[in-house]
């Protein structure tokens with residue numbers, strides 16, 4: 128008979144981790160939830176010392192996200208603060224390979240750094256594995272492969288394990304923006320990636336009421352380097368924002384289940400609608416892209432005529448939102464003018480469809 132200590136530890140499933148990780152110990156009178164610690168400084172000689180270096184509310188959020196992603200997490204003031212901190216690790220005039228259809232803010236940050244000769248960047252079709260590997264090989268100063276999968280808003284998928292293998296052979300670090308998939312649908316660290324980026328503003332927080340970012344890594348040295356950047360740059364989240372994100376994270380699994388089921392159904396029905404030219408849905412997650420027949424004017428009409436769906440940017444909230452992505456000047460010119468990105472929420476799918484149907488009724492069907 129094996130001793131109890133020899134038995135393999137029971138491994139908690141993600142739905143249990145989202146609910147139980149990062150809580151105070153079960154002791155009499157302990158609160159079930161970590162309090163919001165409003166503190167700019169702490170009594171000296173402990174681990175925290177100063178508000179910019181650490182906060183117990185951040186630690187609770189970081190413990191949940193880190194456990195879900197299989198690494199150690201760091202909370203940031205926004206997804207862009209987290210992304211910029213990763214780009215800061217690239218040495219002067221180092222090379223970056225990134226998706227041409229990554230989130231436009233990420234592409235803009237790369238262009239800004241390139242314009243100031245801080246680094247150089249090659250934008251690639253991240254779904255074309257051979258082209259990505261060729262781009263890494265072409266640049267002997269390449270230091271970082273940036274992956275976003277699915278991409279925003281084109282919803283292309285990258286072959287993460289193949290790209291990681293090729294990049295690591297050349298000593299190139301791999302970062303994956305996992306905002307769309309969340310750790311419940313994809314764990315990049317387990318696929319070999321070095322750093323995971325999140326806009327926690329989206330699914331992790333999930334209620335369109337907080338701006339937050341996060342990084343997750345498995346290597347202690349990389350963790351120390353990124354925390355060092357956070358300490359110095361000060362791109363830190365507020366304790367209340369972090370607490371809101373943690374509260375949202377507790378229901379990620381149930382929100383995502385419902386939103387994903389709704390999205391699959393909406394994608395299927397849009398695919399059969401005569402006013403829609405093309406539907407992009409990667410088969411998981413809750414973002415759908417639909418190219419409306421009639422281009423920008425027709426897509427704008429759809430955004431104008433919806434009543435239940437909200438015409439708004441951003442994504443990942445409980446409420447369904449949509450927007451024509453090319454209304455943003457920064458969006459890639461290779462994204463169709465009539466492409467509408469739908470962030471499918473957790474409402475009743477029949478109500479969501481009825482609203483889309485009435486708004487699409489005014490659009491001339493494809494020929």
Ligand code: PLP
Nearest residue numbers: 205206207230279306326328339
């Ligand atoms: N990454 C992705 C995929 C995004 O969609 C966004 C925002 O839309 C970001 C990063 C930036 O996040 P934030 O707005 O929290 O700075």
